Amino acid sequence: MCGTGHIGTFITNRSGHQTKFNMSTLNNTTSSNRPTLGGGDIGKSYFETDTNNILVWDGSSWQIYQSDGVAYPWTANAYSVSYDGTDDFHTIVLDGRSTGGVLASNDTDIEMTFSFWFKPTDGVIFTWTHLPGTATATPTIQLTPTSSGGTTYKLYLDLNYRHTFSNSEIVPSAWNHFMLTRSKGTNVWQVFCNGNSTPVVSYNDGGSLGDRSSMQNLYISRGYWGYGQHIFDHVAFWNTDKSSNLAAIYGSSTPGSGSPSDISSLLPYGWWRMGDNNGASNGGAAGTITNIGSTAPDMGVGGGSPTYSTDIK
Amino acid sequence: MRTYVIIDVSEVGNVDFDAVLETSADTLRYSLDGSKTFVKFDSDTTPSFLDGKTQYTHSEILTILATDEWTDPNPLGE
Numbered sequence: 001m002c003g004t005g006h007i008g009t010f011i012t013n014r015s016g017h018q019t020k021f022n023m024s025t026l027n028n029t030t031s032s033n034r035p036t037l038g039g040g041d042i043g044k045s046y047f048e049t050d051t052n053n054i055l056v057w058d059g060s061s062w063q064i065y066q067s068d069g070v071a072y073p074w075t076a077n078a079y080s081v082s083y084d085g086t087d088d089f090h091t092i093v094l095d096g097r098s099t100g101g102v103l104a105s106n107d108t109d110i111e112m113t114f115s116f117w118f119k120p121t122d123g124v125i126f127t128w129t130h131l132p133g134t135a136t137a138t139p140t141i142q143l144t145p146t147s148s149g150g151t152t153y154k155l156y157l158d159l160n161y162r163h164t165f166s167n168s169e170i171v172p173s174a175w176n177h178f179m180l181t182r183s184k185g186t187n188v189w190q191v192f193c194n195g196n197s198t199p200v201v202s203y204n205d206g207g208s209l210g211d212r213s214s215m216q217n218l219y220i221s222r223g224y225w226g227y228g229q230h231i232f233d234h235v236a237f238w239n240t241d242k243s244s245n246l247a248a249i250y251g252s253s254t255p256g257s258g259s260p261s262d263i264s265s266l267l268p269y270g271w272w273r274m275g276d277n278n279g280a281s282n283g284g285a286a287g288t289i290t291n292i293g294s295t296a297p298d299m300g301v302g303g304g305s306p307t308y309s310t311d312i313k
Numbered sequence: 314m315r316t317y318v319i320i321d322v323s324e325v326g327n328v329d330f331d332a333v334l335e336t337s338a339d340t341l342r343y344s345l346d347g348s349k350t351f352v353k354f355d356s357d358t359t360p361s362f363l364d365g366k367t368q369y370t371h372s373e374i375l376t377i378l379a380t381d382e383w384t385d386p387n388p389l390g391e
Contacts, residue, residue, distance in 0.1 A: 084315070084371060085375055085378075086317065086342065086351070086353065086371075086374055086375065086378055087335065087340075087341065087342035087351070087353075122375075225384065225385040226384050226385075227342070227378075229375070285334075301336070301340075302340065303335070303340040303341070303342060304334065304335060304340070304342075304353075305334035305335065305353070
């Protein structure tokens with residue numbers, strides 16, 4: 001069913017004179033009731049009320065412009081989320097399996113960027129897997145300590161550990177920025193630490209990603225085994241390679257000088273600000289973290305009770 | 314002050330999840346053999362179902378959780 005309407009609004013100038021402007025609204029429809037138009041209807045547009053998409057007829061089909069409806073104005077970074085290392089973790093239903101909707105179905109064509117700020121103390125930082133802690137669920141990607149604890153970390157990717165980070169690459173008990181990318185043009189994974197444009201890791205998977213069938217959920221401060229005692233801020237995900245936008249994502253072109261910044265212009269698929277859009281208070285329970293990017297889901301508490309913190313970069 | 318208490322898995326049914334920071338039995342962390350779990354609370358008042366049980370501080374529980382009873386000493390690929 002389609003509908004239409006008009007909104008009138010008055011603008012008052014300094015002398016008090018009012019002028020009425022009639023602002024037309026788009027016709028509205030729903031995704032199950034999209035009309036089929038003709039060749040003479042080029043440019044006709046609809047607002048789809050169940051998806052918040054805007055549809056524009058190009059003469060033969062609909063061009064669909066995604067909108068998630070809620071616009072979040074940028075506010076200065078004030079909060080992060082702290083995990084106590086016992087049972088706290090967040091998880092995001094981010095299906096990266098070949099049958100999933102986040103990444104290309106063909107391993108060779110995977111493009112992605114995963115970026116976050118974190119202050120590590122101990123334990124697992126993140127994993128992309130399903131059902132952590134079970135023997136049948138080895139992770140696809142994981143950033144974890146070199147032992148079951150400690151503050152020297154290593155990256156598990158494509159069935160093996162690909163890099164052990166020095167304490168100058170990931171600095172313990174300090175704010176770090178971590179960005180993992182994959183390019184479909186080269187099949188190369190890269191890791192950028194703390195704004196350095198020279199990747200710390202550069203690994204070619206040959207067009208095949210091992211254990212991709214496990215790539216179901218992203219776990220923050222939770223791993224294949226164990227939990228992490230860390231503080232996280234500004235977690236973001238793109239299903240494109242944003243390595244050329246490192247400086248914008250890091251907030252500076254100078255390594256070591258960046259801070260969480262407004263990345264909305266880079267259209268992240270998921271962007272979780274870890275409290276700044278969720279009515280946080282210092283020490284308060286960090287429940288669901290709203291995604292203010294595109295179509296990724298919100299970040300939910302998987303266990304324990306993560307808390308908001310004012311410890312920020 | 315956050316306080317941690319280890320309980321037997323048989324006692325999970327007695328947990329008042331309104332009185333602790335965990336939300337359900339499904340999200341508790343269990344020991345590797347599945348026989349124990351723990352809960353935590355911020356209140357100065359101990360929930361009654363935890364009366365008489367040993368209470369741990371954050372640093373104390375981290376030490377316990379780092380043992381082989383709670384953490385696999387042979388993690389992935391090592």
